[in-house]
Amino acid sequence: MATLMVPENLVYERPRSFTDAPTHYCPGCTHGVAHRLIAEVLDEMGLAERTIGVAPVGCAVFAYNYFDTDFVEAAHGRAPAMATGIKRVLPDSIVFTYQGDGDLASIGMGEIVHAAARGENITVFFINNANYGMTGGQMAPTTLPGMKTTSSPDGRDVETQGYPIRMAEMLATLDGAAYVVRRSLHDPANIRKAKKAIRIAFEVQDRKLGFSMVELLSTCPSNWNLSPVESLKWLEEHMIPFFPLGDYKVAPAVAELKI
Amino acid sequence: MARELWEGNQAIAEAASRVGLEAYFGYPITPQNEILEWMSRRLPELGRAFVQAESELGAINMVYGAACTGARVMTSSSSPGISLMMEGLSYIAGTEVPMVLVNVMRGGPGLGNIAPSQADYNQICKGGGHGDYHPIVLAPASVQEAVDLMPVAFDLAEKYLNICCILIDGSIGQMMEPVELPEMRPVQRKDFPWAVTGAKGRPRRILSSIYLDPPEEEKTNLRLLRRWQEVQEKELRYKEYFTDDADFIVIGFGTAGRVALSAVRAARAQGIKVGLFRPITVAPFPYKRVAELAQRVGAFLVVEMNAGQMLEDVRLAVNGSIPIEFYGRLGGVVPFPDEILSEIQRVAKAKLSADADPIANWMKRMEMVAR
Amino acid sequence: MQTELILAGFGGQGIMFAGQVLSYAAMDIGKQVTWIPSYGPEMRGGTANCTVVISDEEIGSPVVKNPDIALVMNLPSLDKYEPLVKPGGMLVINESMVDRSARRTDIKVISIPCSEIAEQIGNIRLANMVAVGALLSGLDVLTVADVEAALMAHMPGRHRHLLSKNIEAVHRGYEYAKAHAVVTR
Numbered sequence: 001m002a003t004l005m006v007p008e009n010l011v012y013e014r015p016r017s018f019t020d021a022p023t024h025y026c027p028g029c030t031h032g033v034a035h036r037l038i039a040e041v042l043d044e045m046g047l048a049e050r051t052i053g054v055a056p057v058g059c060a061v062f063a064y065n066y067f068d069t070d071f072v073e074a075a076h077g078r079a080p081a082m083a084t085g086i087k088r089v090l091p092d093s094i095v096f097t098y099q100g101d102g103d104l105a106s107i108g109m110g111e112i113v114h115a116a117a118r119g120e121n122i123t124v125f126f127i128n129n130a131n132y133g134m135t136g137g138q139m140a141p142t143t144l145p146g147m148k149t150t151s152s153p154d155g156r157d158v159e160t161q162g163y164p165i166r167m168a169e170m171l172a173t174l175d176g177a178a179y180v181v182r183r184s185l186h187d188p189a190n191i192r193k194a195k196k197a198i199r200i201a202f203e204v205q206d207r208k209l210g211f212s213m214v215e216l217l218s219t220c221p222s223n224w225n226l227s228p229v230e231s232l233k234w235l236e237e238h239m240i241p242f243f244p245l246g247d248y249k250v251a252p253a254v255a256e257l258k259i
Numbered sequence: 260m261a262r263e264l265w266e267g268n269q270a271i272a273e274a275a276s277r278v279g280l281e282a283y284f285g286y287p288i289t290p291q292n293e294i295l296e297w298m299s300r301r302l303p304e305l306g307r308a309f310v311q312a313e314s315e316l317g318a319i320n321m322v323y324g325a326a327c328t329g330a331r332v333m334t335s336s337s338s339p340g341i342s343l344m345m346e347g348l349s350y351i352a353g354t355e356v357p358m359v360l361v362n363v364m365r366g367g368p369g370l371g372n373i374a375p376s377q378a379d380y381n382q383i384c385k386g387g388g389h390g391d392y393h394p395i396v397l398a399p400a401s402v403q404e405a406v407d408l409m410p411v412a413f414d415l416a417e418k419y420l421n422i423c424c425i426l427i428d429g430s431i432g433q434m435m436e437p438v439e440l441p442e443m444r445p446v447q448r449k450d451f452p453w454a455v456t457g458a459k460g461r462p463r464r465i466l467s468s469i470y471l472d473p474p475e476e477e478k479t480n481l482r483l484l485r486r487w488q489e490v491q492e493k494e495l496r497y498k499e500y501f502t503d504d505a506d507f508i509v510i511g512f513g514t515a516g517r518v519a520l521s522a523v524r525a526a527r528a529q530g531i532k533v534g535l536f537r538p539i540t541v542a543p544f545p546y547k548r549v550a551e552l553a554q555r556v557g558a559f560l561v562v563e564m565n566a567g568q569m570l571e572d573v574r575l576a577v578n579g580s581i582p583i584e585f586y587g588r589l590g591g592v593v594p595f596p597d598e599i600l601s602e603i604q605r606v607a608k609a610k611l612s613a614d615a616d617p618i619a620n621w622m623k624r625m626e627m628v629a630r
Numbered sequence: 631m632q633t634e635l636i637l638a639g640f641g642g643q644g645i646m647f648a649g650q651v652l653s654y655a656a657m658d659i660g661k662q663v664t665w666i667p668s669y670g671p672e673m674r675g676g677t678a679n680c681t682v683v684i685s686d687e688e689i690g691s692p693v694v695k696n697p698d699i700a701l702v703m704n705l706p707s708l709d710k711y712e713p714l715v716k717p718g719g720m721l722v723i724n725e726s727m728v729d730r731s732a733r734r735t736d737i738k739v740i741s742i743p744c745s746e747i748a749e750q751i752g753n754i755r756l757a758n759m760v761a762v763g764a765l766l767s768g769l770d771v772l773t774v775a776d777v778e779a780a781l782m783a784h785m786p787g788r789h790r791h792l793l794s795k796n797i798e799a800v801h802r803g804y805e806y807a808k809a810h811a812v813v814t815r
Contacts, residue, residue: 019463050457054324055467064465070455072327073467075350078320081312085324085332086455088308089282093457111320114313264654264665264784401689434666434692435650437657514692521690595695 015039017048019068028228030185030218031059034127035066037195038096041202042069051094052086054079058100059133077108080115083122094205096123102132105141105165112171116211119176123201124213126167129220130239137223141165144242149223164242168215172248178210180249184217184240186232193245199259209253217243262437267402267427268293270438271335271361274409276301277443281330282308284321286340289373290429291363294335307446315340319347326356327466329454331413331446335361337429338379339370341387348422349388352483353468355453357416359409360394360424363432366591374591375428375514377564383424384542384568391480393487394422395494396542400517402436404539410441415494417449419486426541428564430514430593487543496539497548501527505534507606508552510573511562512538514593519562522599531607541569549576558582560606562599565589567618582611585621631686633771634694636711638679639703639724644758648701649680651762655772655780656684664692677706684771701765703727703744703757720768722807724761740764740807747802753792756799763803774804 014020017039025031042048051069055061057076064071074082079097087095104112104126115122131149132138138151142164146155156164168182179201183194194216201212217239219231226234265273272294275283283298295311302309308325312318318334325332336344341362351358364379366372384396395415399405408425416423455464470476500520502508511519516537523535536552538545549572553559558581561570567585577583586602588594635652639645649665656663667680681694700711701722708721708728715721720738723731726745742764744757751760766774778797785793 049459052328052455052457061469064467068458068463070458070463071465071467072324072455073354073465073469074323075320075346078316078323078347081317081320082324082327084310084312084317085282085284085321085326086328087324088310088321089325089328089330089332090456110313111317114317118310262657264650264657264663430666430692434664435653436664436689437662517689518691518693520688524690593693595693596691597695 015043017042017068019066021065023066024062025059026222028219028221028231029059030129030216031127033185033191034125034194034216034218035063037191037198038098038125039067040195041199044199045202045206047094047202047206050092051096052090054083054086054095054097056097056099056103058103060098060100060127061134063098077103077106078111079103079108080111080120080122080124084115084118084120087120087122091121094123094202096125096202098125098127100127100133101129101140101142105167112167113174116171116174116177116213119178119210121205121208121210123205124211125198126213126215127218128167128215128239128243129218131220131223133220133223137220142167142243144238166243168213168248171213176211177213177249178251179204179212179254181213181247182215182217182243182245184235184245186217186219186235190245200254200257203257203259204254207257209251215243217245262439264435265402265438265440266293266433266435267405268363268432269297270402270406270440271409271425272297272301274406274440275333275359276305276307277441278410278413279331279444279446280307280333280413281446281448282325282332283334284310284312284318284325284332285334286312286315286318286336288337288340290365290432291335291337291361293432294361294363315343316347319344319351322358323347323351323354323356326351326358327354327455329448329451329456331448333359333361335363337363337365338367338376341379341382345388348394349390349392350468352388352392352394352422353390353479354466355420355483356466357413357420358422359412359416360422362424362426364426364428372591373429375430375564375593376591377428377513377515378566378568378589380426380541380563380565380568383426384544387422387424392483393542394424395419395490395540396424396426397496397539398426398512398541399431399539400513400537402431402434403438405431406438406440408539415490419490421486421490426513428514491543494540495543495545495548497545498537498539500535500537502534502536502552504532505556506532507556507558507560508534508536509560509562509599509603510536510538510549510569512541512569515562515564518594518596519599521596522603525596525600526603526607531603533603533607538569544569544572544576546572546576549573550578553577553581556581558584558606558611560584560586560602561617562594562602563587564593567621570617579613582613582615583617584611585617587621631771632689633684633699633769634697635682635684635699635701635765636679636694636697636714637682637701638677638707638711641678643678643703644755645678645703646680648758648762649682651759651777651780651784652682652684652772654784655776656682658780658783659772659776661685661771662687662689664689666692677704679707699765699769701761703761705729708732722761722765722768724757726757738768740768742803742806744803747806748799751795751799751802753795756795759796759799760803760806763800763805764807766800766804767807774800
């Protein structure tokens with residue numbers, strides 16, 4: 001074994017920006033993928049020593065256990081405000097929030113919109129899995145029309161429960177937003193695209209170009225009551241048509257970045 | 260430094276910026292807007308951080324973030340805004356990071372009005388948000404005292420890793436008095452061993468208020484409590500007037516306390532031997548000193564701009580040993596000195612009982628006052 | 631010794647500034663002083679008032695029910711504060727804006743056409759300083775020289791060009807009050 005692990009043969013290792021802690025996420029959940037991509041980019045850009053992460057309330061509440069960077073734990077929905085406080089005092093640090101759809105698009109709608117509107121120089125990773133995972137799969141602002149959840153047992157009825165919110169499209173309308181994109185984590189090709197977007201988002205922050213957000217369509221096999229593989233397929237077939245992948249805001253200065 | 264005429268809110272803002280404030284986050288609400296407005300000009304001028312947040316929720320969580328970096332940070336608001344901040348305050352207390360909060364109280368409940376009130380004493384002194392913790396609460400009665408307490412508030416917050424609240428009402432915020440401000444000090448961020456600043460050359464740090472394992476949360480609660488006991492032992496502040504030879508004593512904080520001073524002086528001029536006890540630290544409350552005074556005088560008259568919230572602390576200190584009388588004005592009404600003087604005159608003559616219910620008796624008299 | 635004043639009028643008549651000028655003057659001669667406004671919706675063009683307390687010792691109440699002196703710049707303020715002046719106290723009335731005379735007989739009343747005098751000086755907005763001058767004629771604790779010094783020391787930069795006119799207004803008000811407006815009933 002030892003002879004095989006010479007650097008030129010090494011194609012996969014644990015990112016240095018990760019701790020040794022195993023994650024608590026459910027089997028097949030894409031949180032682990034999202035975490036790993038962020039850690040890989042922090043490694044590649046050499047940012048870990050000046051990074052401060054802001055964890056949400058939701059499944060990723062323990063994100064701080066997995067990243068080997070300074071971390072704070074925000075109240076539900078308030079991560080962009082807390083990140084603002086940190087960034088304004090430490091403008092040369094790298095500050096990112098990691099938020100789910102209930103946290104960011106429901107209770108934290110005010111904080112995210114205004115952080116983007118101010119052009120707050122922070123990076124937001126928005127995990128959209130169309131439900132409240134931690135609390136047991138209730139309806140989220142991103143739950144699809146007709147989608148069954150524990151609080152929309154007959155399927156989301158848009159007449160009484162309203163329509164899902166497309167956050168990337170919405171935040172892209174704000175002048176303060178420099179880079180707002182949606183990617184998906186359902187297959188290797190899309191995961192590679194997601195990583196590139198995460199890289200650009202951190203570059204945007206490092207160059208003080210403004211607010212950046214990468215929305216990541218994610219799976220929730222436990223609450224969707226699907227196997228991990230079925231979940232990936234469900235994401236592709238049902239979520240992407242409603243939440244189209246793409247670049248919703250790329251400020252001119254960001255478009256010029258050569259990475 | 261020479262005295263200058265300063266409005267309370269502006270003086271508080273300028274004093275904070277002179278004692279090393281690095282960041283302010285706030286949201287407009289009357290009667291404290293002048294703090295936000297002053298900061299919006301002053302802090303950028305000094306190269307420091309100012310953000311007008313999208314809401315009080317946003318503001319307190321920006322404070323939370325900045326506090327986690329070890330920076331001197333504050334916010335200010337008034338009653339309804341403070342209610343909105345309760346969530347963040349609890350998180351800040353649970354994370355054990357320092358901050359200063361200025362509450363310029365106004366009439367309530369609900370939207371109420373913008374007139375001076377002391378009705379949020381219980382809200383901040385008896386917790387402020389969920390969970391077992393105690394913010395330190397200082398209640399100045401003048402603009403100068405508020406200014407002098409700003410550096411004290413930051414020092415206390417940092418020493419005890421706690422929230423320190425300056426509790427005033429709209430009248431202190433809006434009034435002007437001659438003030439001597441502190442000299443401008445450079446920002447000196449302390450190298451706190453807990454601050455998140457980027458894990459350069461050291462192990463990473465995590466700041467959180469989560470303790471999922473109840474025994475761990477219990478340890479945290481006990482740690483907070485031990486610090487609180489130390490605050491109770493070492494940090495009590497109060498001011499006494501004419502208490503040495505007093506037959507009975509008026510107790511009031513903030514504006515009610517200073518209005519009572521006028522009444523006490525007028526009563527003294529009439530030969531009534533009355534004193535005044537004005538707590539400055541209202542949390543922790545100076546229970547011991549009030550208990551000592553209770554052994555020397557015949558009665559207390561508690562005066563507040565609320566329905567007897569501090570009265571409960573006085574009753575706790577006195578523990579039934581002497582009669583306590585109460586006079587309060589509510590809803591943003593500031594008592595005039597002559598109202599308190601009549602109360603003093605009444606107490607001087609009345610046969611009082613330690614068993615009487617001061618609230619019930621006051622309510623009967625209020626029917627006349629509020630008619 | 632403690633002196634308590636209430637100044638009242640319409641928003642925009644310079645009532646707040648008049649109170650502040652007296653406060654600055656008191657501070658500069660080493661007195662304790664408080665200035666407290668009525669604040670709130672009424673500050674937008676409605677009635678405005680401020681209370682000034684000048685004292686030799688730590689000031690207790692900044693709010694006053696029965697002032698030693700009331701300065702009223704309009705009729706609603708006259709109606710409100712005339713009954714409240716302490717017996718033996720003083721009432722200064724801007725007669726330019728008031729169509730009745732004072733009813734109290736147990737106080738000193740100074741009635742002075744502040745607006746007209748201000749217009750003679752060249753700016754009707756100086757009426758507040760004319761009133762301050764009249765008030766000084768019956769105020770023991772401050773002199774015209776004290777107020778003049780305070781104006782010179784504390785007048786905001788953007789109003790600096792109006793300094794000499796303000797000082798002139800104070801003098802004119804004082805002289806008018808001394809000459810013929812004082813009625814002791």
